[in-house]
Amino acid sequence: MFRLTRPLAVATMLSAAMFSASAIGQEPTGTLKKIKDSGVISLGHRESSIPFSYTDDKQQVIGYSHELMLKAVEAVKAELKLAKLDVKLIPVTSQNRIPLVQNGTVDIECGSTTNNTERQRQVSFSNSIFIIGTRLMTRKDSGINDFPELVGKNVVTTAGTTSERLLRKMNEEKQMKMNIISAKDHGESFLTLETGRAVAFMMDDALLYGEMAKAKRPSDWVVVGTPQSYEAYGCMMRKDDPAFKKVVDNALAKVMTSGEVEKIYEKWFLQPIPPKGLNLNFPLSTAVRNLYKSPNDKAFE
């Protein structure tokens, strides 16, 4: 039989009570410590990335990525054994999202952020939450079926996206003499397509379906072409914070492998969604199905 000295016993009991749920049994560090100390977690969200992360007509943040982010928040709360965890929602744009994660304004951002190697120099990414292919939207009667038919044509894409990069690369490598228009956001890209300034709009397929659902006459438009790349969307967190990443990764993996994620997918991609009750009708792709089977945080590049 052994006896603990009184202060040590108290310390042991305290730490056991406080950290028993922690996998490594140590005091939380980094982001987890920050959340524990402040009782607040800051979530970065987008305002118009339909259906991933956007605000509805009541200014509530909703979306596929947002729902998955809330699963991660629950896991953080359970991990830290907090009775109450305040959630602070911070809108981000594609321009400021990386600095805001880095400087601590935002603890985690789940929207439509592609996991790529350049960004990995600045932030870390969770298990991927979605996989898109980059394709084309065109008017049904335009006669365009695939990328080679774009030679010498005006093509629009949204500035700052992987599609823009791929399109410019394709133009250089294959001497296609396309005129590439880089619009400010997806809405403006679609406007450029709709007004006849461009014959095709290259973008992530899920977002193209989103734009199509918003169009005056969705039946005029069609998504065509071989995907030029696949991209994994992930949640962004501060770099070098393995404890926090592990909690988030585990939470996402659990949602995916348990099959819960399929209901969430159906809710956002196969059923009418706010604000206008549009249905994206975007069938579950093989790539996403495989991701759900074996969650991972790999970038596609």
Added chain:
Amino acid sequence: MAYNWHWGVFLQPTATGDGATYLDWMIQGLKMTVALSLSAWLIALVIGAVIGVLRTVPGVWLSAIATAYVEFFRNIPLLVQLFLWYFVVPELLPESLGTAFKQTHPVLQQFLASMVCLALFTSARVAEQVRSGINSLPPGQKNAGLALGFTLAQTYRYVMLPMAVRLIVPPLTSEFLNIFKNSAVCSTIGLLELAAQGRQLVDYTAQPYESFIAVTVAYLLINVVVMFGMRWVEGRVRVPGYIGGK
């Protein structure tokens, strides 16, 4: 803050494989900003001078038209004007003309829309400077010109404008500086000027601070050059006996 500084990024070849470096992109953006702002400034000076003079002439109709012009272009936000020129005007043109415009090279469309927008917006502001310059002259000058037998046009040409133009050089310097800064708005319609290249650099390299700092320095450089140039002009044209004159 956990940030990876990487100033060498400017010398890396771009990810699009066009054989340029990111620095080349910044320089292209700088050239575009300068070309756009200078061409818009020249147009703005010409139109602004005409409208400014019209605001001071006797006669209700001419000055009413000039006032309407100034209030229209001065009171609509620049960004809204840009969208009007780029998105709305081609739809209002006769269909064949609108379609023809929309089929031209996208950069040409963006440049023309931006140039017209910046030029007209700035011309309204230049017109106000011209008007205030003319109104600041003692009424005796105009009367003396007319009494000497000049026509009204000659009085403006030989007596009032030579004075007024020299008086408004300092406030015009501000407008000249503004047009460079305002040109950044044109990145929103996809024109790859300095601000757009900076943003593009962020997207391609995920090095926001290096790129924003480089863009800031480039705008600063442009404006320092403009400031010294205009200061030299001021020195050359200042009116003896007035503030700052010898």
